[in-house]
Amino acid sequence: MEREILVIDAGTTSTRAIRFAPDGACLGQHSAPIAQHYPCPGWVEHDANEIRDASFACARQMIDAAGGSDRIAAIGIANQRETVVFWDRSTGEALAPAIVWQDRRSADLCAALIDRGEEAGVQARSGLLLDPYFSGTKIAWALEHWTHLREAGDRLAIGTVESWLMWHLTGGAHVSDATNASRTLLMALGSGSWDDGLIDLFGVPRAALPEIVDCAGQFGTTSRFGGSIAITGMAGDQQAATIGQSCLARGETKATYGTGAFVLANCGTTPPVSRNRLLATVAWQIGGRRTYALEGSVFVAGSLIQWLRDSLGLLASADESEALARSVADNGGVYCVPALAGIGAPWWRPEARAAITGMSFATTRAHVARAALEAMAHQTRDLKTAFAADGADWKTLRIDGGMVANDWMAQDLADMLDIPVERPGFAETTALGAAMLAGVGAGIFATLEDAAAMRGPIEHFLPTIADSERTRRVEGWSAAVQAVVVKR
């Protein structure tokens, strides 16, 4: 019997372990929720120990189900990106809460750096923008406000979530893969190394940072689950999904609709330069050679549906949004701009706040639910315009993530983008991409193209609506979005 690949996918709201056969068949999965902590408005924290312990408990369960560590050929890791962990090298203990990608606490620092005229230089070197989303200003904030981190001196280790998990899996390897490193604001995009100028700008002690490594290779072994297992794949979750969607050729594009929504277009082996406030990022690095992507990051996607359900009590379940959207002929003039955590690409306004516009006494919760789902297509369409202006127009869009179980939304994306939309039968594309990387790193596959044989069947959604209807809806959305995008 062929041995399996185990993936740990440490996401924002949950972490999971998934078993794959080398042919791509999913052999089992187990997940655990991750508690979200909101100590102040705009702050989002995780307990780093919980991420580690829950991820490893899921992994142990799946390894036991597989029949023990001997049955596992390799481990791959995918993770929520930008979230930053601080720990003590001598004990391995977390020294502070993990500051999550959605956290806005460094908004003032970003604004000050923008006012000082730093953004163009930062973008030219890192491919990113000055937004609290990225790890660099979160680290700067933590070092300024949490004095015990500075006092830890040489004992301080800083890393993103894969780095934290790798440390504990291997018993002390301090590494980060190039995709995760490319989200920190500290890496030079062209060279794949830490950038001294950026490190100085954010006041980060270089010795606290991990070594930047490939996404596939022999990164170390773990004995946590019995016998020794090699860890051979590692990538940020959105880059892993790009690989899992087999966006391996230039121009191929995917969109993942989970807590947030993230669109990545393969841009080949030269770092792209955005003139339309998209991000340039590493898609993967293998053999020291980087493939790049342009990215549009939308901060609020599935979390909008969760908010309608949990905070407003407007939905009984996330699934109900589909039945409600279908129950009305149109949105009744209602538009929802989900800037609940500021608004990301292509506007990048951390101070923007959400709005539901166009309501009357005739408005029902079905109209609001429909407007919330429609917001996904509208936000994606705005990104499509920005990508096209940056020379990366999409011919088709490959979609995945928890939200795309919603057939109505998948069709609405095809209708509003006016291109075919492809949805894989197997939704866990992030884990699949990490398994593909681990398979390459373990030598099961020679290349990612070979590993793409793990991908299963695809379902297609084709545009059906008239141009006039699309135009009418776009005009309504544009008016609503203009009302929330606060000019600096």
Ligand SMILES: Nc1ncnc2c1ncn2[C@@H]1O[C@H](COP(=O)(O)OP(=O)(O)O)[C@@H](O)[C@H]1O
């Ligand atoms: N049928 C559905 N319609 C709309 N949204 C959904 C549906 N099912 C799940 N969601 C949303 O998808 C999100 C979960 O997706 P997932 O990819 O698991 O997220 P993440 O990996 O970011 O934790 C939740 O925010 C949930 O509200």
Ligand SMILES: O=P(O)(O)OC[C@H](O)CO
């Ligand atoms: O955990 P997810 O799937 O919402 O992904 C989060 C992203 O990596 C943030 O950049």
